Amino acid sequence: MAEVEETLKRIQAHRGVVATIVVNAEGIPIRTTLDNSTTVQYAGLLHQLTMKARSTVRDIDPQNDLTFLRIRSKKHEIMVAPDKEYLLIVIQNPCE
Amino acid sequence: MPAKAGDRHRQGQSGPSGGKAVPPRPAKAVSKKRDEDVSTEAGEGLDEWAAAKTLVKPPDQLELTEAELKEEFTRILTANNPHAPQNIVRYSFKKRAYKPISYVDQMAIHFSLNGNMILKDSDEGRRQKIRLSTAVEKASVETSAGTSEEAEIKDEESTGDTQAAGEEETEESGTAEVAEAAEAEEPPPPRVKEQKLANQFNFIERASGTLNNPMRERACQSEPIPCKNFSTTAYQWEIYDAYVEELQKIERSKEKEKSKAQIAKREEEKKKGRKLTSLESQSDDIMKISKAAKIMERMVNQNTFDDIAQDFKYFEDASDEYRDQQGTLLPLWKFQYDKTKRLAVTAISWNPKYKDLFAVGYGSYDFMKQGQGMLLLYTMKNPSFPEYVFSSESGIMCLDFHYDHSYLVAVGFYDGNVAIYNLKKATSQPSYKSSAKSGKHTEPVWQVKWQKDDMDNNLNFFSVSSDGRIVSWTLVKNELVHTDVIKLSVEGTTVQGPEGLQLQTLGCGTSFDFHKKIDYLFLVGTEEGKIYKCSKCYSSQFLDVFEAHHMAVDSVSWNPYHLKVFISCSSDWTVKIWDHTIKTPMFIYDLNSAVGDVAWAPYSSTVFAAVTTDGKAHVFDLSINKYEALCTQLVVAKKKNKITHIQFNPVYPVVIIGDERGHVTSLKLSPNLRRMPKEKKGQEVKKGPEVEIAKLDKLLNLVREPESKAEK
Numbered sequence: 001m002a003e004v005e006e007t008l009k010r011i012q013a014h015r016g017v018v019a020t021i022v023v024n025a026e027g028i029p030i031r032t033t034l035d036n037s038t039t040v041q042y043a044g045l046l047h048q049l050t051m052k053a054r055s056t057v058r059d060i061d062p063q064n065d066l067t068f069l070r071i072r073s074k075k076h077e078i079m080v081a082p083d084k085e086y087l088l089i090v091i092q093n094p095c096e
Numbered sequence: 097m098p099a100k101a102g103d104r105h106r107q108g109q110s111g112p113s114g115g116k117a118v119p120p121r122p123a124k125a126v127s128k129k130r131d132e133d134v135s136t137e138a139g140e141g142l143d144e145w146a147a148a149k150t151l152v153k154p155p156d157q158l159e160l161t162e163a164e165l166k167e168e169f170t171r172i173l174t175a176n177n178p179h180a181p182q183n184i185v186r187y188s189f190k191k192r193a194y195k196p197i198s199y200v201d202q203m204a205i206h207f208s209l210n211g212n213m214i215l216k217d218s219d220e221g222r223r224q225k226i227r228l229s230t231a232v233e234k235a236s237v238e239t240s241a242g243t244s245e246e247a248e249i250k251d252e253e254s255t256g257d258t259q260a261a262g263e264e265e266t267e268e269s270g271t272a273e274v275a276e277a278a279e280a281e282e283p284p285p286p287r288v289k290e291q292k293l294a295n296q297f298n299f300i301e302r303a304s305g306t307l308n309n310p311m312r313e314r315a316c317q318s319e320p321i322p323c324k325n326f327s328t329t330a331y332q333w334e335i336y337d338a339y340v341e342e343l344q345k346i347e348r349s350k351e352k353e354k355s356k357a358q359i360a361k362r363e364e365e366k367k368k369g370r371k372l373t374s375l376e377s378q379s380d381d382i383m384k385i386s387k388a389a390k391i392m393e394r395m396v397n398q399n400t401f402d403d404i405a406q407d408f409k410y411f412e413d414a415s416d417e418y419r420d421q422q423g424t425l426l427p428l429w430k431f432q433y434d435k436t437k438r439l440a441v442t443a444i445s446w447n448p449k450y451k452d453l454f455a456v457g458y459g460s461y462d463f464m465k466q467g468q469g470m471l472l473l474y475t476m477k478n479p480s481f482p483e484y485v486f487s488s489e490s491g492i493m494c495l496d497f498h499y500d501h502s503y504l505v506a507v508g509f510y511d512g513n514v515a516i517y518n519l520k521k522a523t524s525q526p527s528y529k530s531s532a533k534s535g536k537h538t539e540p541v542w543q544v545k546w547q548k549d550d551m552d553n554n555l556n557f558f559s560v561s562s563d564g565r566i567v568s569w570t571l572v573k574n575e576l577v578h579t580d581v582i583k584l585s586v587e588g589t590t591v592q593g594p595e596g597l598q599l600q601t602l603g604c605g606t607s608f609d610f611h612k613k614i615d616y617l618f619l620v621g622t623e624e625g626k627i628y629k630c631s632k633c634y635s636s637q638f639l640d641v642f643e644a645h646h647m648a649v650d651s652v653s654w655n656p657y658h659l660k661v662f663i664s665c666s667s668d669w670t671v672k673i674w675d676h677t678i679k680t681p682m683f684i685y686d687l688n689s690a691v692g693d694v695a696w697a698p699y700s701s702t703v704f705a706a707v708t709t710d711g712k713a714h715v716f717d718l719s720i721n722k723y724e725a726l727c728t729q730l731v732v733a734k735k736k737n738k739i740t741h742i743q744f745n746p747v748y749p750v751v752i753i754g755d756e757r758g759h760v761t762s763l764k765l766s767p768n769l770r771r772m773p774k775e776k777k778g779q780e781v782k783k784g785p786e787v788e789i790a791k792l793d794k795l796l797n798l799v800r801e802p803e804s805k806a807e808k
Contacts, residue, residue, distance in 0.1 A: 011396055062337070081388035083385055083388040084384070094400075094402060
């Protein structure tokens, strides 16, 4: 348990990381380092997108599964690591 | 009634003598009856009257004298209203006094009844006449019989209506009214057809309604059944998942059937399984995200070190074409951990299964400064933090991954102990450790190497140490059992000790390597600079001895392709390549500084790299240049740091180099250093170990023959 906590802390402390959000299976954020409204927005939208992405991958081959999802935008990169029950979202400014 | 008035008169007269007045009458009546009846009755009546003559007086009879009794009073009948007031006075303003009114109205109205007779000559009368005239002729005959009856009925009604005083006037007037009413009624009925009847019957509608209770609405509603909307899309993967679940259920049920046969074992397993699951359920929600967190950390790192990752994957130094066979080492990631800052890297090894995972052992080469040791496992995917961290009391000097079970790491310590770490287990302590009782070395263990499982399928590994022993450790039933394989006795140094004991000085083994094909054959390098060729079967004798170096042999290594060739390096600044059948080295390289480590490249039989304590890495390719390094590059800061070890990645063109400050640097080999034999036109290029062996053979032949000729 402490390991996971440490990992999350390290991620948050990593260079360029803006925010970390942990979302549960229903799209409700459990842990966040952002303010509430933004968190809720991110959580809801990304949850839907991840579900769609996962559905797409699995529809093509049911034995396959989504490992992670990366959305690179002009300003930053949103990374989503889906799990069976949870979703880990990290927003980072990739250093270029 | 006149009779009454007469009565009054008489009563007035004979009031006081009411008793006397009575007898004469009954006397008369009785006398009449006498005449009629028989004498017997008369006789009885006389008796009665005789008794009656004795005056019967009421108790409250006014007692008067006889004179008073005879007094006559006169009463006059007048028409005055006895009830009318006689003394009404009126105030006269003229006289300013009350004056009695002389005349008072004496009329007493006993009964009044408003009639409904209309004067014939009045307007209304005439109108009615006109109306009735037409109808009278028709109805006069018919209604004549009825009118008399109606008159009688009306009589009764009218008598009933009037007061009980029963005055004749009223009766008469009532009858007269009835008669007229009856007459009036005659014409209307025949005219019904022509005119609307306008309530001529004095019709009154009388209705009564029942009391309607006010309505109140009372409603009751049951609670609505909770409804939920559920929608989903049936994807292919949902169907697949359902099938998989079914399969698992079937399998589980099958297992349960099997378990009935072997209960004991299964129970144990189940218990272990249960323990695991209970732990999982107890642990926090956060635990479930560990996998995702790990992936995320790697992603984040990839982003941060994006350029390095790109280099690692794609960058090929184009300038190598112009560099005329020289190559370079491109620095990639640098791995460091804050707890190992003061420790030196003492061992590096790549994991045989996961090509990006490598283990680094930390300890100290300094005899005086011995502290704790660490074992870290890094992955190239996450350069900022190690995957596994193990700490130990004594510095780690060497490590080795098991070839098949890549989660087992054998480790040798500075204090002479050996241990096995199991990466699958979460503890930071070794799974198995030797101790003084179980035969640990008395000197630091310089190298450990896994061997094939022995006949009982027990894991075993070898260790070499400065105490001159080569020990084989076997994992028997969770314990490390040691067997001395060889003692490195230095030849010719058997000293005669006191009491006839023969003491043997033992050499200090510093490195060894096992042959890849020939199982029993292995080489040991010693501190004296000798290399012994040994066999596992012979415990006291060596197969061969090579006078290799002047100083301690830091590393020996068999060529991965060629069966006969091995390389050795030493602190005497030299790297030597040998053919184990020949006592003299094939190639000798002087690197101007103590050589810490040397390693063959896995992709070519002629490429090897060496690192020196002045911070330089040298890469040689014998097929290209037999005498010089293709690349000599400063990897770490020269004066402050020394490089200790180097290892090639088995798959990627990457080497990792460890130094004294606890840093591990990864470098990419430029294309020149990775030259493969050129394709000849028209010929198929044989790729594989045979090619490599042939390549090296060629070289060796060039070197060998002149030597053999020289020998001859």
